[in-house]
Amino acid sequence: MMHVLIIGSGLAGYITAKEIRAANPDVSIDMICQDQGDFYSKPLLSTSLHQNKQPDDLITHTAREMAERYQMTIHAQEKVESIIPEKQRVKTNRAEHRYDRLVLATGAIPRTINDQWETIQGVSHINHLDDYRTFRHRLKQKQSVTIIGSGLVGVEYANDLLLSQHSVNMISLLPYPLYGLVPEAIGLAMLDNLMSKSLNWIQTAGVSDIQSKHAICVTTQENQTIQSDQVLLATGFIPNTTLAKSAQLNCDQGILTNQFSQTNHPNIFAVGDCAQSPNGIEFYISAIRKSAYAIARNLNTVNTPIQSKLTPIVIKSPLYPVVVCFKNNQRVGTWEVDGDDSNFTGRLFDQSGQRIGFALSGDHTTERQTLITWLDG
Ligand SMILES: Cc1cc2nc3c(=O)[nH]c(=O)nc-3n(C[C@H](O)[C@H](O)[C@H](O)COP(=O)(O)OP(=O)(O)OC[C@H]3O[C@@H](n4cnc5c(N)ncnc54)[C@H](O)[C@@H]3O)c2cc1C
Numbered sequence: 223m224m225h226v227l228i229i230g231s232g233l234a235g236y237i238t239a240k241e242i243r244a245a246n247p248d249v250s251i252d253m254i255c256q257d258q259g260d261f262y263s264k265p266l267l268s269t270s271l272h273q274n275k276q277p278d279d280l281i282t283h284t285a286r287e288m289a290e291r292y293q294m295t296i297h298a299q300e301k302v303e304s305i306i307p308e309k310q311r312v313k314t315n316r317a318e319h320r321y322d323r324l325v326l327a328t329g330a331i332p333r334t335i336n337d338q339w340e341t342i343q344g345v346s347h348i349n350h351l352d353d354y355r356t357f358r359h360r361l362k363q364k365q366s367v368t369i370i371g372s373g374l375v376g377v378e379y380a381n382d383l384l385l386s387q388h389s390v391n392m393i394s395l396l397p398y399p400l401y402g403l404v405p406e407a408i409g410l411a412m413l414d415n416l417m418s419k420s421l422n423w424i425q426t427a428g429v430s431d432i433q434s435k436h437a438i439c440v441t442t443q444e445n446q447t448i449q450s451d452q453v454l455l456a457t458g459f460i461p462n463t464t465l466a467k468s469a470q471l472n473c474d475q476g477i478l479t480n481q482f483s484q485t486n487h488p489n490i491f492a493v494g495d496c497a498q499s500p501n502g503i504e505f506y507i508s509a510i511r512k513s514a515y516a517i518a519r520n521l522n523t524v525n526t527p528i529q530s531k532l533t534p535i536v537i538k539s540p541l542y543p544v545v546v547c548f549k550n551n552q553r554v555g556t557w558e559v560d561g562d563d564s565n566f567t568g569r570l571f572d573q574s575g576q577r578i579g580f581a582l583s584g585d586h587t588t589e590r591q592t593l594i595t596w597l598d599g
Pocket of ligand 1: 229230231232233234235254255256257264265266267268300301302303327328329330348349375378462465493494495496504505506507508535536538
């Protein structure tokens with residue numbers, strides 16, 4: 223019987239386990255994770271405050287329930303320390319495990335801006351449920367929060383905090399939120415909407431210091447000091463390639479895979495935030511679903527490529543709804559925008575005039591299906 227070993231119990235690990243079980247009733251599956259292995263949906267971390275959910279409410283199934291559901295063995299709180307591809311084995315802090323096929327689903331790690339600042343109590347990165355528990359435990363009613371970073375994650379937390387009566391400062395190196403993801407008109411309209419809920423927006427050339435005094439003080443390169451009770455670092459993520467690199471798997475920014483989600487070692491696959499497919503790095507669940515589907519069908523014979531189905535990304539920003547969609551993860555091109563007030567449709571074209579993406583905002587988000595058809599055309 224083929225034995226599949228999955229490292230990681232995030233959405234990538236579990237969606238892959240689900241797909242493998244559905245396509246291969248006869249394989250045995252083990253999962254190893256350094257956390258508790260309980261199932262939760264990470265995207266809900268940035269919406270649960272205004273939905274009055276506690277961190278533990280996000281756990282929909284325990285590791286034990288997941289193990290039963292997909293008939294697999296889960297080794298929780300066990301850290302993989304090395305992979306030995308030539309022996310088809312992994313070593314953990316507790317044991318050695320054999321595999322026929324290995325799936326790396328080790329996620330991403332937060333991009334660090336300064337090691338020292340990040341040890342200050344009240345300054346947090348949120349990558350996993352445990353980080354979120356700590357953040358929520360510290361966050362008292364109506365406290366002020368400074369978010370550093372204005373990308374998707376920063377914008378979603380800003381929405382959640384503002385809707386929950388917190389005062390929010392957002393420090394950004396870029397001229398408007400969601401820069402690089404939406405056209406300027408939508409970014410500026412997002413900013414207007416957030417500021418109408420009292421967001422304090424600070425554009426800066428950089429953060430020069432963070433110190434904990436009576437409050438947490440963030441100083442910018444222009445010598446402006448912003449005080450708040452908490453600081454949330456939303457400075458992005460980088461794929462976790464540590465194990466893969468130590469096993470000499472080919473890595474660029476992420477663990478490199480071909481269009482079949484396979485690494486340069488034929489028995490090892492990579493999926494989720496740790497992986498870099500021919501489409502590049504995609505920190506989205508739609509990318510996980512497509513890779514997981516392919517992996518489940520490629521365990522014996524490698525012939526199912528990652529599907530190229532278009533899947534829109536919904537920014538969870540109730541204050542100003544935005545949906546974006548890109549063909550093969552291409553985001554660099556020229557936007558053509560129409561609309562008025564704060565309801566926009568942006569169409570993205572590459573250098574040769576090919577359609578490569580769209581962004582919709584406000585009332586125009588209802589046009590999603592029409593724009594998918596346009597992009598597919
Ligand atoms: C706030 C927020 C909102 C988001 N919203 C959306 C959204 O609306 N839509 C969307 O598509 N995407 C969204 N995303 C992105 C999406 O959540 C991620 O792409 C996805 O959750 C990544 O899952 P993963 O399993 O690859 O990584 P992770 O969830 O990070 O899981 C990694 C796993 O690997 C384990 N691990 C790592 N190293 C080891 C080791 N050495 N030994 C054992 N175990 C190990 C960890 O313990 C963990 O179980 C959001 C992300 C964030 C942070």
